[in-house]
Amino acid sequence: MPHDSSVQSYACVIVLSPEGRIQAISDNPPTGLGADAGALIGEPASRLFSEATLQRINATKTNGAPHPIPLTAGEPVDWNGWQCLPRRRPQGLLLEIEPRSADRSQVFVPELTLRDFNDAIEATTTTQQLLQTVCNRLGTLFGFGRAVVFEVDQEANGFVSTEYNDGSFPLLHGVHYRPEDFADTGHDLYATESVLNVITQPGGPVRMIGDVGGFEDVIRQCIGCRLPHPLIYAFMEELEIKTILSLALYNHGELWGFIFGHAHDTIHLDYQLRTFIHLVGSLTSQALTYRESDQAHRHWLASDHLRARMRENIARATTVVEGLQQADPSLLDVVPNTGGAAILLENQFVTLGATPTAEQVLDLLAWAGKVVDSQAIYTHAHLEAVYPPAANFTDTASGIMLVPLNTRCTDWIAWFRPEFVEEVTYGSLNPEAQPDEGSRFQLTAEVRRGYSLPWTAVDLDAARNLQSYIRDVVMEKYSQLSRVNHQLQMAYEEMQSFSYTVSHDLRAPLRGIDGFAEIFIEDYGAKIDAQGQALIHTIQQNAARMNQYIADILELSRVGRTRLTVENCSVYDLVRTTMEALNADQPAPVEVNLEENMPLIRGDAQLLGVVFHHLLSNAIKYSPSTRPPEITVGFRRSNEFGDGEFFVADKGIGIPPLHQDRVFGMFNRLVTQHDYAGHGVGLAIVRSIIIRHGGQIRIESQVGRGATFLFYTDPHELREIKTN
Template identity: 25%
Template sequence: MIVSTANRSNSGINLTNCESEPIHIPGYIQAHGFLVAITADDFVIRYVSENTGEVVNRSVADWLGKPLEALFSETDLPAADLVAILNVGKRENAWSRMNPHRFRLNGNEWNLVVHQHDTLIILEWEPAISTQGNLDQQLVAEALTEVQSNRTLSELIQNTARRVKQIIGYDRVMVYRFSSDWHGEVVAEEKEPHLEPYLGLHYPASDIPRQARELYKTNLVRIIADVGSTPSPIFSIDGQSNGQPLDLTHSVLRAVSPIHIEYLKNMGVQASMSISLLYRGELWGLISCHHSTPKFVDFPARQAAKLVSQLLSSALEFRKNEEDQSFLFQIQQNEQTLNSQILKDWDVVAGLTQHPITALNITKATGAVLVFDNTFYSMGRIPDESAIAGLANWLGTESFETVFETDRLPELYPPAESFRDIASGILAIALSKELNEYLIWFKPEQIREVTWAGNPDKPVTVSENGQPFLHPRKSFEAWSQTVRNTSEPWKDAEISVAIKLREDVLQVVARKANEVRQLNERLRVAYEELDAFSYTVSHDLRTPLSSIRCYSEIIMEEQGASMDDDTRVMFQKILDSTERMRSLIRHILYYSRMGRTELNFQPLDMRKILDVIRDEIMVTENKKNRNLRIEYGAMPSVFGDPTMVNQVFTNLISNAAKYTKLASEAVVRVDGRETGDEVIYTVTDNGIGFDMKHATKMFDLFKRLENAASFEGTGVGLAIVKRIINRHKGKIWFHSEPHRETAFSVSFPKENQTP
């Protein structure tokens, strides 16, 4: 039975499912091309668009489930050449470099665009039309020259819009930049003279939902050739393809959400094209192109426009990196000065507030306050004492342990509206939530007049059964709004350096005042609980776990020959799971016993320790055919316990190696340096990184960041590292940038500084 895999539920998007609309599996393609999906191993046709029959003059049923050659057996297409091309692409995994392939089919010229998704090779055919190839090359060359020059970023953005318009010939080309809340602003525009300008207008985040933004990061160019055309459904054979909709994430023909079609029609747009602008792997903005009549831009021209946009993305990366690195270096220097002042004065308050460099100088804040020992110490412009007291009490109710930041404080804490001109944004580090002690920075309100392209609130209609439905707004006439209660956002560098300062302050606080903070009873209870927990883990869990593993191995050994493949796989999963559980138990035991283990302090030859660790990690990674390089810089001696120091660097380096497995050339670097009273080591990798705003529980037991979910781990390793560093009276801090770099730093006091 032939079945359509089209998603019929898209005719109405209600209030609850708009954000989860499955736009990557619509079950349709746009009508200007046709699609065939074949299995990668045998080239058998599994999916096909209905309109394919119009091109080859045959019924869909005639070739579903048959070899690819059957599709073109009665056409003038050289099927053997097509199969040869697919074999090359499959063997070399070079689809993107090979696209497009130009073919003549029944008297018409077509561009074939191919990609592979899981076990399917997807072939998409689009009309091949004449392009102004020489002009495209000239425009790309000019864009490259500009990127290498010293032109301002605004000039580059405007010229990019102009060049894309020349390449594709649309009526309007806009560069659209996203803000932190994902609403967008038109920052550059090239248009036909008769069109009203959109430059400077803002669009709400709901215009481009979350799942659409994710697709823009994967599929960088998107064209809608004719808003009014009827999409063609995709068919498969029930039982062969399980009737599942074809995943069109990487498709060039993927059909359009009905709600987006309605949106474009309301704007008077009949054709559109968008090109993604990325910064450090994330969506910075879009080049959005509109045309008042249907207009198809063929694949080579779209690729030329894409190259121009990628040059702009490179310029964004380069200019922003220069700015960020300069700012980060400056505030890191100020933080080091603060640390020196605290240690010299042996006084947290004096070190942070009573020198030319104060805690205010590690951010772009206009004011800061240290709440310490029931006293407020102010720097710069801050709210009055009663407002600070209320804010500190509120922070104590919030679920964070290390750092808290917001650029919309009055939305979270309504009393802040009374002092929004001073503190619409705050960055706070918790020194002790139990004692209500914080260091808080303030940024003032930035009042903005935002002009939206129409009222950003989408109209809602109610169906006969009472179900509410969202519809795109029908008017795009300028609609002004005053935005209040918002400050300049906090930079990752500000958050990173604030976390480092917290470590410095807590070190002094711990060494001076922990004895008098009435922790002895709490520690005694905690140790008793850990002892009970250790006993449970070692006796009540390890014994049955060993039995599970032992019996599973016996069954596999005795019954292995008669087992089917599925049963063998399940038993292997049992063995793998028991091994992971044994590893977790081992880590928990190590963590629980560490606090009571006597330390054997001695000078350590770090080269010997690191060489052993590197050799062990490289043996494991070489078995995985990893392209991993572990480099050393300076390696000054560390004064510490050899077993525990080995554990620290084993965790940090193995973590760095693990999270670089997606990098084409993975590099882990270990570098040490000495200051006047401590030795600092930094382990840097070029792996997946993480957003500093999501790292507030980095050292909590069993806590892992969302982007690390696909990597093996227990969530115990960094907790162990933190505890060892605390036992050595040292510090640990980190800085990371998503998809770019992660650096963990640990410090050890020198021999004469260790108690």
């Protein structure tokens, strides 16, 4: 699009300052003025208009629609019977001065003709009849030799679906145009004003002289003599077209296409006629919207039983994914003419029908998560144009419809359409063919590849309905889980409070039992025999063991009550600190093999220290007494969890597979107190801490060959570090 402020030369454009002086003017001032455009900058508007005309101009309301003001013989310059279209903005006034159209009063009475148009539109029964009627009437009423409907798809491809032709032009019906032939920037010209009358003039467009002062957008998008996209001029020159009428059509507020009128002669449509055509466009757009909505509603009613069965399948299934995989109806029945579909929901991934590979689909969905709005449904009939890797699987997915199922765009349903190969007649040469200058718009037949059948409004409605239902089901299940989780949380907190209170209160009588037993030995030990003294010592030993049990229970309850301070922790530091404490009670220092380049572990440093304390203490305890313990701490990068897991391994007695889950229970021991000291609480504490960190712990072991405890925390950040 041109960046300078230029206009078509059949009209004159003037910008007035708030003080009423000429601030800018197009470089085509009226003849007989005796001065060029530049000489008028700074002059008062009275140089060009009479006092009566200026009064009417100054009465223009801000941001209101222009009201035509006839320019009479009483003006200071001869405007040749033209009219002035004033537009007021806070920064001043813009005046568009244009000639009046030829008198059509004998064949054109706006009110009656518009009513006649409306009656003709209402009499049509199909969209094709509607568009043909509008083309025929616009062509004959205004003298265009050819009038065509130019539909625009979601990829900005154009297609001539309807044509009126009086025989003076070659036929264009069925011809396709590429996105480059009429770019999106050209569509923007119709965002504010739906009608554009383009006339080729000797010398081409004229530029604005002076400072347009904030009226750039008005000049480019609002006025009748605004410039078209540059390729429109190229199209007119190559095909010897003198005049083009452009009328934008909308469906549900979105650009649907255009009606173009072509003429070999100059046809000037003044503001009054452009307003009439704008109203015709509004009637046509309303009829298009109504017909599409009616068609969608009819299809909706016809497929209601299919939707009901799909919902019933989902409601009866254990999971949403299970319900979506049912064969009657299939997801491929919900959106017809699709060859395959994929579901990614709640960490489950499945495909149905013919699809790209799982890896290709997951990569595609990862890309979609970055570019698709979570509230929208994304469709494309030429996927490789926006996602180049799709060129590798056009046989299954040239077209795609992506339906996000959550706001984070991590859950999806995707439908695929295979490549639809067809021979297409284009109205222009392929840009890659590098056409010679002046020969771009030639009819060429090509085999079009990489495209699927287009996605329709009916397809989108079916997908949108399923999306809404699944979101409702998932949210309902989430609400149920939230309620259950809240109840479990309350029960857990009550259990923790109960454990803490009971354990704390039990310590007082235990201290009394132990204390009285000690007093009894001191005061009466000499008066009782050896068997009696042994019984007293047994009381004291059991009181001590009970006290240790209570201490272990308190430690376990603190795991759930302690507030986590999450940070990146060095495994090397945690192990070294733990071994310093453990070696203080060992007859000889125990060495631990630390693997190099372990990542940091994310979690609460104090609680992670407890984890390593219990795991390393057990590794030492259950190692053979005949040789030094062999203990290794390391990290595995490839495992079932994906992100890796840390481990503590020993060469001790090992744990039988049937008992590997039992050892994490409270007071569960596989050996006797006599053989190995302990109370069976340490691993329960370890598991509680790991679960508190969102992780898991597991065992790999063979009896007599040692045990490996593997665990991870989540979330954590893996960072390479070097050992000293």
